[in-house]
Amino acid sequence: MSGPTVAIAPSTPEWAAEAVRLGGGTPTSEPGEAEALIWLQPGEPARLGELLGAHRGLRWVQLPFAGVEAFAAAGVLSADRSWTCAKGCYAEPVAEHALALSLAGLRLLPERVTARSWGQPAGTSLYDSSVVILGGGGITAELLRLLQAFRVRATVVRRRRDPVPGAARTVPVSDLHRVLPGALVVYLALALTPSTAGIIGADELSLMDPRAWLVNVARGGHVDTEALVSALGSGAIAGAALDVTDPEPLPDGHPLWEAPNCIITPHTADTWDMIRPRLARRIEDNVARFATGAPLLGLVDPAEGY
């Protein structure tokens, strides 16, 4: 029995070819010979669109990252193929980064790092606190696991109604305003879609506790940046820790750079060193599933765009 032939493009690195082989497939750099495509370029959706237009035989496309909004916006996610992305795959390092950012904020590290003199004892512990997490996907599942060690009571806000395991409660987005006031940390770990863009604006920031930190490891577009700058300046919230910004990259001279209670990391919750072994494992798994007709991991709904 021979497994599927899987193209890897736009380049065909050996680690990805090896992952296809480990999954029981035959790697190729020629899309014309293949039934499936591993697309390793996070940007350039138009280039992928062209390739797919020329090769109708590609029945499944694996995208390299968790977020696929650039491909959705470019209209590449056609319903006549199966689409998978790497969602869930990088949950560990991203959840770790979210935890690191929240602990850094609560322990006042921005102030400590810039201090040149011994300070007063201060800081807040995560133990036995309440937090809100927006999004009910893989990052949230992993973050809940990490937070559990601190006996954190987590409220997950999500579109779907089924409860997220490990959360103290799961509520719909319509309850967001009701749950924000009680949270010591508000984590953003949801997909960016037209309905979640700007989900944290002036109203939401004003409902947060003045001791609370906003941690964004999702997409910059979830937050109204101007409203955030003013909430940071007025003390409406204690601080913000952002791995993603809007605009991104954040331009030099932007007021967020000067906010002393803002931590900015350059979209680096998961670095390539953290990603590569996990993506290889996902490719291997999905090639094996594709070969046997089992359900693929990280399926994207072309209509929903995530």
Add this chain to the structure above:
Amino acid sequence: MSGPTVAIAPSTPEWAAEAVRLGGGTPTSEPGEAEALIWLQPGEPARLGELLGAHRGLRWVQLPFAGVEAFAAAGVLSADRSWTCAKGCYAEPVAEHALALSLAGLRLLPERVTARSWGQPAGTSLYDSSVVILGGGGITAELLRLLQAFRVRATVVRRRRDPVPGAARTVPVSDLHRVLPGALVVYLALALTPSTAGIIGADELSLMDPRAWLVNVARGGHVDTEALVSALGSGAIAGAALDVTDPEPLPDGHPLWEAPNCIITPHTADTWDMIRPRLARRIEDNVARFATGAPLLGLVDPAEGY
């Protein structure tokens, strides 16, 4: 049946009196009436010595913090009484602080916090890494629990030979040089005694991995500060995160303030807000144990000084 009469000094706050009552004792501000003493002043060992000299009937003394070296050095820890300290009691916030500091270092937050421009992706994940923890007490037990979520392989270095639960291995201090090279983080969570002072010096720092962070939540005296300044400057280690320093408080103008890869927090791993409810619970527990003759928690060996 009436419980023990327990003095609370040098002052007698209501929260402590309530803790004594909850443990079944009768609180008093008069040591002359009491069998036991809750001493709430972390410093001023001489003052405690005077009080004890005047009141020989005090058979048990509860000290407020985990470290008792100031009392040991002042010769107050006499063998004719039972001594307990708050060791184990503040393990949670201190272990949390240690984790926060290590994640902040590995995720390059000192550099990110001071940046005024978007940077390159970089950082190291704790998942599946190896760490070394010096000390086998309560902070280590809690830190091991937190690190477990990241599948960290921890080597605990301690004086006693019995293995620490949750550690991948427990080794004696004579193995320190052998285990340092493999660690991504070296955590100091041991008691300061004459034999552990300066346990991390130039030799130990030179054995650490250039990617490794040193995290000290124990006592400043464990580290040779001059050797640390030079290891930070030469890149022998990636960085240091210190909640304690030698000298402490770290004086203005000290070279550690200028090291870009050094995070200093002012001995604030556990703040009073974090400590008070935990100390109250310990007092309650120990008063109840004292009343029934059960073994006290946090016993200090006057001969060992911890």
